[in-house]
Structures are given as structure tokens and as C-alpha cells.
Amino acid sequence: xxxMAGDRSFSSLRLARCDRSAVRxxxxxxxxxxxTCLSLTATAQLPGSEPKAFEPVIPDFSAPSADxxxxxxxxxxxxxxxxxxxxxxxxxxxxxxLPDEKKLQARAESISQSLKGIEATWQRQKEYQKVPVLPDVxxxxxxxxxxxxxxxxxxxxxxxxxxxxxxxxRQLDQTLDQSINQLRKQVILLRExxxxxxxxxxxxxxxxxxxxxxxxxxxxxxxxxxxGNWQGKIDxxxxxxxxxxxxxxxxxxxxxxxxxxxxxxxDAIEKIGASRTSIQGSPELTTDPVKNLQxxxxxxxxxxxxxxxxxxxxKAELLxxxxxxxxxxxxxxxxxxxxxxRDLLETASTxxxxxxxxxxxxxxxxxxWRGEExxxxxxxxxxxGYFERIDSGLDRAEDLVKDIQRYEAAQLSVYKEQQGWxxxxxxxxxxxxxxxxxxxxxxxxxQLLIIAQNPITLRDIAKIIFVMVCAWLISSLVRRFLNRxxxxxxxxxSSMYTLGRVLHYxxxxxxxxxxxxxxxxxxxxxxxxxxxxxxxxxxxxxxxFSNFISGLILLFEQPLRVGxxxxxxxxxxxxxxxxxxxxxxxxxxxxxxxLVPNTEFVAGRVINHTLDDPVRRIHVPFxxxxxxxxxxxxxxxxxxxxxxxxxxxxxxxxxEVWLMEFGDNxxxxxxxxxxxxxxxxxxxxxxxxxxxxxxxxxxxxxIEVPFPQRDLHLRSWDAPLPITRxxxx
Numbered sequence: 001x002x003x004m005a006g007d008r009s010f011s012s013l014r015l016a017r018c019d020r021s022a023v024r025x026x027x028x029x030x031x032x033x034x035x036t037c038l039s040l041t042a043t044a045q046l047p048g049s050e051p052k053a054f055e056p057v058i059p060d061f062s063a064p065s066a067d068x069x070x071x072x073x074x075x076x077x078x079x080x081x082x083x084x085x086x087x088x089x090x091x092x093x094x095x096x097x098l099p100d101e102k103k104l105q106a107r108a109e110s111i112s113q114s115l116k117g118i119e120a121t122w123q124r125q126k127e128y129q130k131v132p133v134l135p136d137v138x139x140x141x142x143x144x145x146x147x148x149x150x151x152x153x154x155x156x157x158x159x160x161x162x163x164x165x166x167x168x169x170r171q172l173d174q175t176l177d178q179s180i181n182q183l184r185k186q187v188i189l190l191r192e193x194x195x196x197x198x199x200x201x202x203x204x205x206x207x208x209x210x211x212x213x214x215x216x217x218x219x220x221x222x223x224x225x226x227x228g229n230w231q232g233k234i235d236x237x238x239x240x241x242x243x244x245x246x247x248x249x250x251x252x253x254x255x256x257x258x259x260x261x262x263x264x265x266x267d268a269i270e271k272i273g274a275s276r277t278s279i280q281g282s283p284e285l286t287t288d289p290v291k292n293l294q295x296x297x298x299x300x301x302x303x304x305x306x307x308x309x310x311x312x313x314x315k316a317e318l319l320x321x322x323x324x325x326x327x328x329x330x331x332x333x334x335x336x337x338x339x340x341x342r343d344l345l346e347t348a349s350t351x352x353x354x355x356x357x358x359x360x361x362x363x364x365x366x367x368x369w370r371g372e373e374x375x376x377x378x379x380x381x382x383x384x385g386y387f388e389r390i391d392s393g394l395d396r397a398e399d400l401v402k403d404i405q406r407y408e409a410a411q412l413s414v415y416k417e418q419q420g421w422x423x424x425x426x427x428x429x430x431x432x433x434x435x436x437x438x439x440x441x442x443x444x445x446x447q448l449l450i451i452a453q454n455p456i457t458l459r460d461i462a463k464i465i466f467v468m469v470c471a472w473l474i475s476s477l478v479r480r481f482l483n484r485x486x487x488x489x490x491x492x493x494s495s496m497y498t499l500g501r502v503l504h505y506x507x508x509x510x511x512x513x514x515x516x517x518x519x520x521x522x523x524x525x526x527x528x529x530x531x532x533x534x535x536x537x538x539x540x541x542x543x544x545f546s547n548f549i550s551g552l553i554l555l556f557e558q559p560l561r562v563g564x565x566x567x568x569x570x571x572x573x574x575x576x577x578x579x580x581x582x583x584x585x586x587x588x589x590x591x592x593x594x595l596v597p598n599t600e601f602v603a604g605r606v607i608n609h610t611l612d613d614p615v616r617r618i619h620v621p622f623x624x625x626x627x628x629x630x631x632x633x634x635x636x637x638x639x640x641x642x643x644x645x646x647x648x649x650x651x652x653x654x655x656e657v658w659l660m661e662f663g664d665n666x667x668x669x670x671x672x673x674x675x676x677x678x679x680x681x682x683x684x685x686x687x688x689x690x691x692x693x694x695x696x697x698x699x700x701x702x703i704e705v706p707f708p709q710r711d712l713h714l715r716s717w718d719a720p721l722p723i724t725r726x727x728x729x
Contacts, residue, residue, distance in 0.1 A: 056083035061094045062200065064207050066187045072214055073221075080218075081122075088115050101197065107204040114211040121218045128226055133233045134158045139240040144251035145258075145323045148244045152406065155237050156399075162230050169223045176220060179213045245410055246417070250326040258320040265313035272306045297362065297386040300355055304393035307348050311400035314344055318407040325411075325418045348401055352394055359390055456519065464515050471511035475504045497562050501579070550598035560584070560601060560608060565677045567607040568600060589685060614678040615648045620690045623666030625704035630659060630667070636701050637671045640693035646686060648674045666706035 054075070059068040075083060095108050137154040140147055186206040193202040279299060366383045447455045482496040560566060560576055566586065567573045574588035583595040600606075609616055624633050634657040641647050641655045649655060653674040660668045671694070675686055698705060 054079045054082065056086040058087060058090045059207070059210075061091065061203065061207060063190070063203055064210065066183070066206075069210050069214055073217060084115065084118055091115065099197075099200070104197070104200055104204060107201065107208060111204065111208050111211060114208060114215060117215045118211070118218055121215055121222065125222045128222070133161070133230045134237055137237060139237075139244060142247060142249050143244045144249050144254050145319050145326070146251065146254045148241070148248060148410075149319055151237075151241055151244060152403075155234065155241055156403070158230070158234050158237065162227070162234060165223060165227055165230065169220070169227060172216060172220045172223060176213075176216050179209070179216055182209050183213060245413060248322070248326055248414065250323060254323050255320065258316050258323065261316040262313055262320065265309050265316065268309040269306060269313070272302055272309060276302045276306070293362065293365070293383075294386075297383075297390065300358065300362075300390055301386070301393065303351065304355060304390055304397060307351050308393060308397050308400065310344060311348060311397060311404060314404055315400065315407060318404065318411055322407075322411050322414050325415055345401055345404060348397060352397055352401075355390070356394055359387060359394075363387055454519065460518060463518055467511055467514055467518070471507050475507045478503050478507070497579070550602040553598075553602055559611070560606070563678075564611065565609040565680070567609070568596065569605040570600065572596060609677045614676055615653065615674055616677055617653070617672060617674050618686060620671040620673065620687055620694070621660070621668065622671065622691070622694055623663060623668045623706055624698070625666060625706040628667065628703050632701055633657070633667075633669060633703060636697035636703060637669065637694060640690060640697045641671060641673045643693045643696075644673075644675075644686075644689050646675045646679045646689070648676045665708050 056079075057068045057071060059065060072080065072083070091111065095112075098104055098108055134154055134157075137151055137158075138147070139151060143151075183206075186202070186209045190199070190202040190206050193199040276299060279295065279302070443458055445457055445459065447457055448461070450456065479500045482500045486496050560579065562576050562579060564576050565574070566576060572586060572588065572594055574586040574594070576584060577587050577593070578585040579598075583597050584601065586594045586596055588594060622637070637657045638655060647655065655674070656672040658670045658672060660670050662668075671690060673690065680686055695705070697703075
């Protein structure tokens with residue numbers, strides 16, 4: 001019984017545990033399900049997780065707000081289509097209630113047309129998508145030069161289309177800015193409008209401006225899309241074009257076709273030249289302005305055709321040159337000559353610019369005729385036909401110039417690849433020097449002035465400068481050679497200096513004569529010029545001529561030499577540094593350079609301390625106190641002279657000390673000493689050097705230097721007697 005009871009209790013306990021486990025499992029499942037539902041509910045409530053239905057904004061046409069249209073740029077294409085349809089439908093319904101006023105109805109019709117204009121923009125976008133960017137463009141794997149030229153022409157046309165789109169985009173940007181300003185203006189006008197017809201008109205004007213603004217936004221977005229698409233395709237095509245250029249193959253058929261094209265253009269050039277010669281050489285003379293204008297326009301057309309033929313010929317020659325370079329690797333040919341002359345491009349650019357200006361002048365002339373004579377439109381159309389043909393020819397010529405520039409770059413790339421870097425550099429360097437020489441020849445022949453009926457050009461000026469520079473170089477070399485001889489003691493400094501000056505002036509004089517003959521002057525008439533010059537010298541250049549002659553005298557006679565120590569009558573004391581034709585430079589002891597006219601050396605008194613013998617005697621005065629030993633004084637003075645390094649002593653020239661006089665306060669001596677003037681510093685004073693040494697010796701030997709002395713005598717006297725004057729009785 002106990003066992004059964006125990007088993008029963010155990011079974012009930014196990015059942016209870018199983019029930020609790022099941023309940024726990026069911027509870028967990030329920031909580032998980034509830035959490036999932038809550039998560040889904042929360043996710044469904046997140047913003048943007050479920051897109052809201054698009055609702056187009058329809059303005060109040062009687063008083064449109066300023067920003068009802070701002071969501072247009074964020075809407076998709078389908079939403080914009082839906083918005084436009086709803087806007088058009090609402091507008092048509094509201095328009096029926098508009099008062100039957102002519103001005104309001106006309107503005108309402110403009111709004112309807114603007115709404116249709118947005119649809120027209122979308123239709124235009126579809127048509128743009130059908131237009132191929134680069135039609136009929138092929139990029140073969142092994143191209144020849146003709147394949148490359150065709151691809152280049154197609155890509156050029158694509159670039160022109162892209163440029164037109166870019167121009168249209170820039171114009172739209174400007175229009176968009178103006179439209180925004182117009183929107184602001186219309187909003188202000190609507191706010192300031194009064195009730196009635198004025199407010200209705202302002203509201204319709206604002207609505208029209210807003211719809212036009214939406215149309216401009218659509219056009220700008222369309223162009224941005226096409227610009228990005230077309231730019232990417234053209235960039236890809238240009239990369240393919242470069243690949244073709246790197247893989248070009250030689251083609252004999254291309255050579256024949258290009259040679260045939262060159263011959264064709266030569267025939268065209270000859271034919272056009274014959275036509276121009278025939279028209280210009282026509283003996284017909286007329287004063288009729290209409291016939292003269294027709295002749296001028298015909299000649300302008302022929303000039304444009306001629307330059308166009310020359311440019312086409314150059315294009316063919318460049319392609320032929322590239323193809324011939326490619327032939328090198330197959331037939332083992334050597335370096336090919338590049339077509340590198342740029343004279344044609346420069347001439348073409350100048351001609352295009354000049355013809356364009358002349359064409360504008362002719363157009364204004366015809367317009368003036370129309371205003372004065374009142375010609376019919378049929379008569380003027382003849383002239384405009386001339387103008388359009390010439391203008392289109394100028395445009396083609398400009399395009400050909402750009403084509404040639406691209407072909408030249410391609411030619412250089414191929415040439416560098418085939419011939420190597422060194423051949424390319426050699427070719428371009430030679431071309432550069434040829435161009436420099438050619439331009440210099442053109443510039444050198446430019447006439448500057450006329451002297452004696454002889455035109456003077458830049459070439460003549462360059463020759464004159466060359467002659468003068470050569471004369472200066474020769475003179476410098478001669479003077480260096482003479483200075484070298486002086487340094488090696490093969491000649492004296494003064495003689496070489498004089499010879500150098502004479503040779504310098506002689507070389508310059510010869511160069512001047514050569515220059516005068518180059519200018520076309522008759523050198524045999526220099527005597528007349530010299531006579532006229534002498535008359536001028538006699539009247540106004542006496543001082544200069546006198547100094548010149550004096551300078552020549554000094555150079556040849558050599559009373560003075562560079563380095564001499566001189567003293568002039570005017571008190572100037574110093575060493576000579578330069579002897580020139582007009583003046584002589586003297587450096588004083590104070591290191592001051594003085595330019596002295598040469599006439600002062602010839603006409604005045606000059607003391608040359610170093611003319612023949614640089615040794616000279618100076619007298620240095622000094623005084624000592626009374627009572628000094630004369631022998632001791634003499635010994636001190638002699639010792640002071642020996643301590644000065646410029647003192648010169650030999651058996652003939654000895655230092656002496658003289659007692660000159662018995663002064664009021666001292667015994668006055670003189671130190672008579674011989675010195676070498678060449679050893680005197682230009683900035684020093686020999687008297688100062690000897691005075692210092694004398695003072696030092698006197699101090700050492702106890703010799704007293706006197707100072708002024710006076711004897712004072714005092715005398716006594718009585719007071720003066722008074723003197724009286726007696727008047728006569």
C-alpha cells in the first residue's frame with residue numbers, strides 16, 4: 001500500500017512537472033510571438049519605411065503662394081507628370097470663372113501655353129535621347145591613317161555638339177537667375193496690389209512666372225543629363241582615338257589617296273589664284289559703289305577659298321607625313337622630315353582676323369545704303385548671300401586651323417614613337433632655330449629711320465652694336481696685355497698706361513669711323529665735319545677742348561704719372577689715380593677723390609714729389625724749454641727719426657738737427673730728414689709721424705716741451721692831480 005501510494009505520489013509529481021514545463025514553453029512562444037508583432041508594428045510606423053501617396057500641390061490661382069512649386073525639383077518624373085496633369089486640369093476649370101477681360105484672358109492664354117511648354121520640353125528630351133552623340137564612328141583594331149582621320153573628324157563634330165549644349169546650359173543658368181529675380185519681383189507686386197482687376201492681373205503674372213520657372217528647371221535638368229552622358233562618350237571616344245594613334249599601320253592605299261588629295265588642292269590653289277589675277281587685273285574702271293563692292297566681296301570670297309585650300313593641303317601633307325613615318329619600320333627607311341613650318345597657320349590666322357574685320361565693315365556699309373536709299377529686301381538679300389558665304393568660309397578655315405594643330409600634335413607623337421626621342425629633339429630644335437632666324441630676318445628689315453637718304457633698320461643697329469662691342473673687347477684685351485707686361489716687369493707702369501690710353505682712344509675712333517660708314521655717311525667729308533666741329537669748339541667748347549688737349553699733353557709728355565704724389569697751386573695734395581682725356585683723378589689724404597681739369601696741370605704750378613726721385617727732404621719744427629741740453633735734444637731727435645719707417649738715410653742724405661732761433665719761450669729746432677714719398681701712406685701725414693716719435697723720445701729723456709711764458713712788471717704811481725679850467729675875466 002505504501003509502495004503503491006509512493007508510486008502514485010511520484011507519478012502525480014512527475015505529471016505536475018510536465019505540466020509546468022509545457023506551460024513554460026507555451027508562455028515563451030507567446031512572448032516571442034508578441035515581441036515579433038510589436039516589432040513589425042514599430043517597423044511599420046518608422047518614417048519613410050512606407051512611402052506616402054504623392055499629392056500634387058495645386059495653388060490658389062486667384063492668389064498663388066510664393067513657394068507652392070518648390071517641391072517640383074524633388075519629385076520624380078512620374079510624379080511631375082501627374083502634377084502637371086492635375087495642375088492643367090485645375091487651371092482649365094478655374095479659368096472658366098475668370099472675368100471676360102481682354103488683358104486677363106491674354107495672360108491666361110499665356111499660362112496655358114507655358115503649361116504646354118513643359119510638355120514640349122519633355123518631348124524634346126525624348127528626341128534628344130534619339131540623337132546619337134558620335135554617329136558612324138569606328139575604332140578598328142589595326143587602323144591606318146585614314147581610319148584615324150575619319151574618327152578624329154567624327155569626334156570633332158561631337159565636340160562641337162557638346163560645345164553647343166554647354167553654351168545652351170550657360171544661357172539657361174543666366175535665364176534661371178533672371179527668373180528667380182522675376183519671381184521675387186512678382187511676389188512683391190502681388191502683395192502691393194489692390195483689390196479687383198489689379199490683384200487678379202498680378203496673381204496671373206506671378207503664376208505665369210512660376211510656371212515658366214518650372215519649364216526652365218526642366219530644361220536645365222535635361223541638359224545636365226545630356227551633358228554628362230555626352231561628355232562621358234566623347235571622353236571614351238578620345239581614349240579610343242589615342243589607342244588608334246598608338247597602333248597606326250602603314251597603308252599604301254592611304255598614301256595614294258593623300259597624294260591625290262594634295263594634287264587636287266594644288267590644282268584648286270592654282271585655279272583660285274588665276275581667278276584672283278583675272279579679277280584684279282581687269283582694266284574696267286568704274287565709280288559705281290555697287291559694282292566696286294561686288295568686286296571686293298568676290299575677291300574676299302576668293303581669298304577665303306584660297307586659304308581654305310592651303311589649309312586642306314596642309315592637312316593632307318600632315319597625314320601623308322605620318323603615314324610615311326610609319327613606313328620606316330617596314331622598309332627600313334631613315335629619318336623622315338616633319339612638316340613643321342607654322343607660317344601657314346600664322347598667315348591664315350592673320351587673314352581670317354583681317355577678313356572678318358573687313359566683312360563687318362562691308363556689312364555696315366550695306367546697312368547704311370539701306371537706310372539712305374531704301375533698297376528692297378530682295379536687293380539686300382544678294383549682299384547677305386555674299387556675307388553668309390564668306391562668313392561660313394571663315395568658320396571652315398578656323399576649324400581647319402584647329403584640325404591642323406591636332407594633326408601636328410599627333411604627328412609629333414607618332415614621330416617620337418617611330419624615330420626615337422633624339423631624332424625628335426633634333427628635328428624640333430632645328431625647326432625652332434629656323435623659326436627664330438626667320439622671324440629675326442623679318443624683324444631686322446624693319447625700317448626705323450632714314451639718315452642721309454639711307455634707311456636704318458634693326459639689322460644696321462645690331463651691326464653697329466656689334467662693332468662697338470668688338471672695339472671695347474679689343475681695347476680691354478690690349479690693356480690687359482699691357483698690364484701683364486707691367487706685372488712681369490717688362491715695361492714701366494707709366495709708359496704702358498699712356499700706351500693703353502692712346503690705343504683705347506684710337507680703337508674707339510676707328511670704330512666710330514666704321515659705324516659712320518655703316519650708316520651711309522661719306523667718311524671723306526669728315527674734314528668738313530671736323531671744321532664745323534672746330535668752329536663749335538671755338539665758340540662753346542673751349543674749356544672741354546682745352547682740357548682734351550691738356551690731357552693729350554699729359555699722356556705723351558708724362559710730367560705726371562699714375563701714383564705720383566702731387567701738390568697743386570690750388571692747395572690740392574694727394575696721389576694721382578687716373579689720367580683721363582678731360583680730367584685727372586687725385587685721391588687726397590682724407591680718401592677724397594678730386595677731379596682736376598687737365599688745364600690746371602698744364603697752365604698752373606704743380607709740385608710733383610715723385611717725378612724723378614721719390615726721396616725728398618722735409619723740415620719738422622719743434623721747440624724745447626730753455627735750459628735743455630742741446631746734445632741730448634739732438635740725440636733724442638735723431639732717435640725719433642730712426643723709429644719712423646719712411647726715413648731714408650745714405651751717405652749723401654743724412655738726418656740733421658738744426659737750432660734755428662732762440663724764441664720767446666723755447667729753443668726752436670728743426671729736424672731735417674729725408675723720406676721716401678712712395679712709402680708714405682695716401683691717408684697719412686709724415687709730420688704727424690715724426691711729431692709722435694719726438695714727443696715719445698722727449699718724455700723718455702726728460703726733455704721739457706715749453707709753454708708760453710710772460711714777464712709781468714708792476715709800477716706804482718700817485719693819484720692824478722685835478723685839472724680845472726678857468727674862464728677868462
